[in-house]
Amino acid sequence: MARTVFEKCDAITRVAEVFRELGFEGASLYEITERTGLSKGSLYHFFPEGKEGMAQEILADVDQWFVREVFEPLERDEACVAITRMWQAIDSYFRSGRRICLFGAFALDETRDRFAKPIRLYFKRWIEALDGALVRAGVDAVTARSLAEDIVGGIQGSLTLARALKGDAVFSRTLARLQRRVDDALSPKRKSPSYASTRNSLKEDCDRESGASGRRDRGE
Amino acid sequence: MARTVFEKCDAITRVAEVFRELGFEGASLYEITERTGLSKGSLYHFFPEGKEGMAQEILADVDQWFVREVFEPLERDEACVAITRMWQAIDSYFRSGRRICLFGAFALDETRDRFAKPIRLYFKRWIEALDGALVRAGVDAVTARSLAEDIVGGIQGSLTLARALKGDAVFSRTLARLQRRVDDALSPKRKSPSYASTRNSLKEDCDRESGASGRRDRGE
DNA sequence: TCCAATATATACCATTTGGTCTATAGCCGC
């Protein structure tokens, strides 16, 4: 019987991926052991609090990543640099729309009450950090707040659409659109409608019949 | 033993509400019987296919509602009238953000594969119908498509945010913002940044500490 | 090299799960 040794951080990312695929309720311990390769023994060694503990640690881990890669830069660094960095970080984190947001997913299903606080804090901090950066970049207060909310919400919505339409082009298009909207807010001279020129064959997603419905690629 | 007689359509709306609250996996038959008042016998009388059958019929029912109240008007009626009607229908359907979208929720969790087709068709039709109406209203093709996607995705995202932040103001603000964006696309003269003047105290949602975390009001 | 500490694998357990079956309450046509 081959014994594989795991690092806890590795366990966290693996289990996180299962939660992303199946949701909290849908991720049975059987599925988790099966998909991660970790036995129950290992899982309960790393997460003595069981499934709920896994979810908590995973959310904390994701949050930490966002704090480091997105929130703190937005709060601390030069605004435009931080915002540019955000677009890159988001696109890479969500794998161009193939990955969903655990906080968003948990917000919708039954788990929302159990993890309400971290979920709320995550979105609150994101919106506020972005808001602050926009203001520092010269956007007026009211517009900044609204734009920040628009962006964070828009990203979540596009992740839903990407999953629903089974295509990730919608995610890239949305990021591009939101990015343009920020640019427009920063240089209010030329007023393109902030749409148009998002040229990734818009019908692509909707028109595919069902695609590869088998195992979903899990990024890396 | 009091025996209550139910109509099937009543059963559908009740069970739908439970799925909205708990998600597909989270809605155990126990919770369903408890919250709807329908016994297992009644449930399996109405839905011989069990939970999966319930979900299918419920999705079909929701879809039907949207077809009647939103999609067909968008496809058929005078564009501006239909779009105005859409904002009202959406706001009332989602109870100003207190209710989530079953299609969106199912798209994210494990159930997505099981109900992939209706989910995809729902979003596809919504986007295309809105796209078409915008074009008929005089918006150029590329902008219309992008705007339609923006709106449908934005609504989904704001529902996630509303749940996450435990406040529905974000939903109303988003609807107002999207509505303004359509208005701007229709009358490209005055170019307000399509933000600003969304005056519902933007910090409201984020700042509350935890609020009434007990049973969520279930609309009517 | 040996031993203690630790991490893994898996058998096992009580509970809950979705689903079925039986009994019966209430409604309908007559």
Add this chain to the structure above:
DNA sequence: GCGGCTATAGACCAAATGGTATATATTGGA
């Protein structure tokens, strides 16, 4: 008012669930 039929209630069941206990393999330090 009566009898058959339908819809409801709830006991019941096998399977799956989250969680625990035990046995064992591996590691690192003395």
